[in-house]
Amino acid sequence: MTPDDDDAALVRRMALDDRGALATAFDRFAPTLTRYAWALAGSRQDVEELVQDTLLTLWQKAGTIDLPTGALLPWLLVVCRNHARNQARRIQKNAGDELPAELAAPTDADDARERLRWVRDAIAALPPTDRRICELCLLDGHSYAEAAAMLGLSVGAVTQRVSRSRARLKKAVTHDEH
Template identity: 50%
Template sequence: MDSVGEPDRVLVHRSATGDRRAFAALFDRHSRAVTRYAWALVSDRLDVQEIVQDTFTTAWSKAGSVTIAESSALPWLLVTCRNHALNRRRKKGPHRAEPLPEGLAGLADVAANEDRALAVQRLRWVQTDIEALDGLDRRICELCLVEGRSYAEAAAIVGASVGAMGTRRASARNRNRVRRAVSNHDE
């Protein structure tokens, strides 16, 4: 069965039954956006790779319990990605790396700055599209995607119910450019 044109909801359902082709199509469709988002959350290339892998491993293992409210699995994948990044930061937090010898320390700084600069460049288009949203929708995206707040926290900040947050998100996704940019933008 050809998976390319199928909606995410169908691909997730088929993945839950063990259909590897459906899961591969889901991965192909969203891995670039998840990778870009991971770069915004961490600056180390190996961390990004592991977070993306963990995100899709979680998607595979939880496919049977994931409910896709609209047509895209991307919001769920991005939240899962953010959670893995936060967990990774917590694990690394108390562990301090030994300083590199003086000659190598400068090279490590350059590499970290290059990784961060690449992440910023890759995400500039997302920020532009978020800024193009209406005021409240823009604020919701900033709170949930950029700042990493839950819907409940964002609802409290903007003075709305959690249900209203889901409705606003769904209507924004149906009409905004962010969804098209994420699905159509090439690296």
Template identity: 40%
Template sequence: MYETDTDGELIRLALRGDRGAFSAMFARHGKAVYLYAWGMTRDDRDAEDLTQDTFVIAWRRLRGIRLVDASALPWLLVTCRNLARNALRARRGHLALDESLLPGDRTRQERVEELTWVREAIGRLGGMDQRVVHLCLVEGYSYAEAADHLGLSTSAVAKRLERARASVRRAVRGEA
């Protein structure tokens, strides 16, 4: 039944609760998404995780999937690419500060102190502001993506980020 359905029809059926239609879309595009993910990561486990996460997001955002030439594959690949980039950013963000990578003179100590102040200033922000900072500045989400993720308006995310940046600047200058 599903083999002849277009991706648009599969999405419409899935929106009505037909999980078989969504499974058919996975069967149709899962291998391509996996191979694309593997090409970016060169790791089977990471590629499997990215493929799974891509389809989880697709399921949650069925209404938002944009078809290109009647295919959901371009949307799936862009989603997979964004997830891979976010995962890479998150890995880099969790690396410990290695002072040996900083310049070897007096500037090194100043930068270490400044980074410490920045981390402390971010830690003093409210929970939602910390989440906005993390999503937009660490993980690289756009304001619209962060707003969608947090259930806020895009302008609220922009305002919170503006206030957070000002707060961090004041803390680094020693004003707060």
């Protein structure tokens, strides 16, 4: 990756209305956002909406985004999660139901820290290979095939490990003991 291709440079280009930068961001982050959105939404249409809304927010806010670590993906995942919460609220309001606990915003900072502790503990408890796969696929945005090649595993093995890790992390976040 050249310095012009790093995330901060990409955001700066978007802030200058460079549509090519948005296309680059889409190519780079849409697969990861789509996988993440599937964990938050129940239909293909809802997933597509979350990804589009997240990238639209990126385009609209590019001039104000601060990336302390230089990585754009964490910012995008938070935005996607916020859009998922809003989407779930709309759906639940129309259905007259309560928001699912895993999408409900923490009521205070202590609750938010507690939820984050559970996630950090769950990630730390993963076997080293699973932890590395989560970093590569879920955080760094690599495809399963790329992660498999980097780690000398089959794509099927990576897929299984990601699925297993997601289930563990979901249990940690929702405090589900089953």
